[in-house]
Amino acid sequence: MTDHQTQPYAGPERVFSGVQPTGALHLGNYLGALKKFVALQEDHECLYCVVDLHAITVNPDPATLAQQTREIAAAYLACGLDPEKSIVFAQSSVPAHTELTWYLNCVSRMGWMERMTQFKDKAGKDAQRASVGLFDYPVLMAADILAYKATHVPVGDDQKQHLELTRDIADKFNRDFDTPNFFPLPEPLIKGPGARIMSLKDGTKKMSKSDPSDLSRINLIDDADAIVKKFKKAKTDVLGDMPETEAGLKDRPEVDNLVGIYAALAGTDKQAVLTEYGGKGFGTFKPALADLAVAHLSPITTRMRNYLDDRGEIDRVLKDGAARADTIARPIMDDVRKIIGFWRS
Numbered sequence: 001m002t003d004h005q006t007q008p009y010a011g012p013e014r015v016f017s018g019v020q021p022t023g024a025l026h027l028g029n030y031l032g033a034l035k036k037f038v039a040l041q042e043d044h045e046c047l048y049c050v051v052d053l054h055a056i057t058v059n060p061d062p063a064t065l066a067q068q069t070r071e072i073a074a075a076y077l078a079c080g081l082d083p084e085k086s087i088v089f090a091q092s093s094v095p096a097h098t099e100l101t102w103y104l105n106c107v108s109r110m111g112w113m114e115r116m117t118q119f120k121d122k123a124g125k126d127a128q129r130a131s132v133g134l135f136d137y138p139v140l141m142a143a144d145i146l147a148y149k150a151t152h153v154p155v156g157d158d159q160k161q162h163l164e165l166t167r168d169i170a171d172k173f174n175r176d177f178d179t180p181n182f183f184p185l186p187e188p189l190i191k192g193p194g195a196r197i198m199s200l201k202d203g204t205k206k207m208s209k210s211d212p213s214d215l216s217r218i219n220l221i222d223d224a225d226a227i228v229k230k231f232k233k234a235k236t237d238v239l240g241d242m243p244e245t246e247a248g249l250k251d252r253p254e255v256d257n258l259v260g261i262y263a264a265l266a267g268t269d270k271q272a273v274l275t276e277y278g279g280k281g282f283g284t285f286k287p288a289l290a291d292l293a294v295a296h297l298s299p300i301t302t303r304m305r306n307y308l309d310d311r312g313e314i315d316r317v318l319k320d321g322a323a324r325a326d327t328i329a330r331p332i333m334d335d336v337r338k339i340i341g342f343w344r345s
């Protein structure tokens with residue numbers, strides 16, 4: 001090892017994260033990601049991207065892509081992202097993402113890429129028919145982060161491996177070109193309540209927008225009646241009433257998940273929820289959980305609908321965000337080109 005790693009990265013702290021414009025956002029996205037995005041903007045420079053380039057790695061649909069991009073932007077704003085504080089923009093509107101992806105492709109190793117479990121899951125049995133873009137998805141994600149020299153990345157637990165790859169790519173670039181600390185090695189921000197919200201129908205599977213059963217998730221756009229109904233129908237078990245302690249949640253994944261949702265919404269921990277509801281039946285707990293969820297989500301739903309009715313406002317936010325993001329990325333990309341040694345006049 002050279003002494004590359006002995007000096008800490010000295011650049012400013014910067015937060016970057018992204019959400020794909022595919023399908024409606026749900027409670028898991030809100031508690032696992034968006035709520036954290038909002039908290040971070042209070043004391044960090046933050047970029048929040050709608051990753052439409054990632055969306056076209058599978059089944060691009062030109063008829064709906066732009067509208068889905070606006071929907072994620074509306075959800076960002078409705079959840080409390082303030083476009084004065086945070087930079088909210090679409091990935092495809094800043095050219096640095098695609099350009100840096102190519103340079104980083106030439107730094108990334110096939111062996112690293114072939115270990116990515118999300119590609120294996122998404123490509124399924126017939127990986128030969130998957131797009132090259134789907135395989136390259138993690139490098140595009142690394143480019144998203146490194147084009148801004150972001151140092152902190154709030155993501156779900158399922159993105160941990162991609163973040164580790166980003167660190168490997170950044171480190172290899174720094175070493176290959178002998179530019180110690182040019183790119184930071186970004187840190188994932190994963191932990192905390194709400195980091196992993198599971199399906200309401202199977203406590204061992206993540207809540208997901210691609211689950212065929214709509215009853216498995218609470219969508220941000222669901223109205224109060226739908227929320228109440230979904231919690232009522234949420235799977236529990238036959239092991240009796242609510243336990244009194246966290247130890248009693250062991251081997252009860254569905255109950256554990258509902259308690260976790262309550263705790264994340266109420267801003268407390270699971271034990272506090274069990275102290276209140278331990279020994280009570282689901283007939284008491286589920287309506288209380290539904291009320292809490294409705295109280296939290298209905299203002300978001302209303303704001304989201306209002307934004308979606310005002311396309312001009314969303315488009316203004318995205319355009320302004322793209323210009324601000326580009327201003328950060330441009331000098332970094334100038335340096336990258338110089339470091340690689342391209343001809344220039």
Ligand code: TRP
Binds near residue numbers: 051144
């Ligand atoms: N792959 C991420 C996800 O599915 C989305 C994403 C793309 C992202 N680029 C990113 C997240 C950069 C964090 C940073 O959740």
